[in-house]
Amino acid sequence: MTYLNDHFDEKLDLSKIRDRGSKKWVAMMLPEHVRLIREYNDASKKEPRPQLDEWDLEEIQQLIEIAMKRNVEVEMKIWKNGEFIYQVGRITWVDLNKRVIEMEDIFQSFTLTFGEIVNVTIFE
Template structure:
């Protein structure tokens, strides 16, 4: 039966700088780029926000933050265009979302 050290024999060949660069590369490769929204997309997002606020229905908002997409579901409690923020609440919590982070909006009826 062969008794091998497995991956331990290769760790001596890796410099700490090399290991940190590999980890950094792996973290950056998992990030997705921010989608570029044109004027049409922004108009559609604004229209859906207005409809959801008027009808008081649940809405799913897709936001982009630091290379990751975050999905939030809830109802609007207030929209502040001066500070460019919206507040939403669902059954568990209330949270504030900046309008600049919103990528996509879906009305759930």
């Protein structure tokens, strides 16, 4: 007589199990639920906009002025749509009326607004 436990003496090979993960639950959800879950996941990945005080803004302004005078590369830390983006290049123009900074790297030129800038680092 063989018992059920006799078959479990062999090692269980977990590599043969092919679980579909969360895909198997999507078929049982309404499209509205799926959309809300995706929106929630996207929102949870976003980082809040850092609050800069007047000292931080003054430091950013001074670093931009120094970088323009010395014509050196800078790294701009920018906050856009809940994520931080780093732009590296040389500052070519600052337009105080439009509140924009024009920069260029070896591939392209681009424009940043003052409100996007969170931090500036000078490379020397």
